[in-house]
Amino acid sequence: MTDHQDTGATDLSGRTVLLAGATSAAGLAVTRALRSVGAQVIATGRSTERLQDLAAAGAQIEVADATSLAEMTALAARLGQLDAVVPLVGGWRGGGGLAGQSDEDFAALLPALEAVRATSRAFDAALQASDAGRFAIVSSTAVARPLAGGANYAAVKAASEAWARAVAQGFAKAARESGEPLRAASVVFRAKTLAPEALATRIVALWDADATDLNDRLIDLD
Known part of the structure; x- marks a missing residue:
């Protein structure tokens, strides 16, 4: 896997992007960046109140749990065609060395994986139907060098x-x-500490490369 360099996409008019579990600083930054280049953004979260900033930034908001296959499947049926899905459920818990890696902390971190699984399964057909479907997740440099105090997270x-x-x-x-021809691509973004604006720039750039060059790529955000 190799890095894909940002070449600066400027027009995503006609593209529709789903940000699942988007009620975070990253979700807001990505929404603003996508809207600035003409993309339609659909943002999900578990409460209307927490979605208001995204609505103000121009997103269509949907109250739905990104970790629930049933809810994501129902949303997929209602939305129809999409051009990208980005699950943004995250969070970090750790410390205390290996002995401190509690079951409670592990359970609290699992929703990030559950969102990746649920969204990819629910929207697989829609992404493959797009002429340039994109699935992207946010990961961590901890995968390459896991530490005892962050073993659950890694x-x-x-x-x-x-x-x-x-x-x-x-x-x-x-x-x-x-x-x-291959038209859909799945990519992994890795960061040591996630910078929302860096993520936003890279997501906008996902249509700068053909799927054949982008699929199964690891993209370093640092």
């Missing part, structure tokens, strides 16, 4: 990366079997 991120790479393989397999 394990969840590693599992999320494995799932996103399986999505990439599924896209490629479907294209081969249909005899059609």
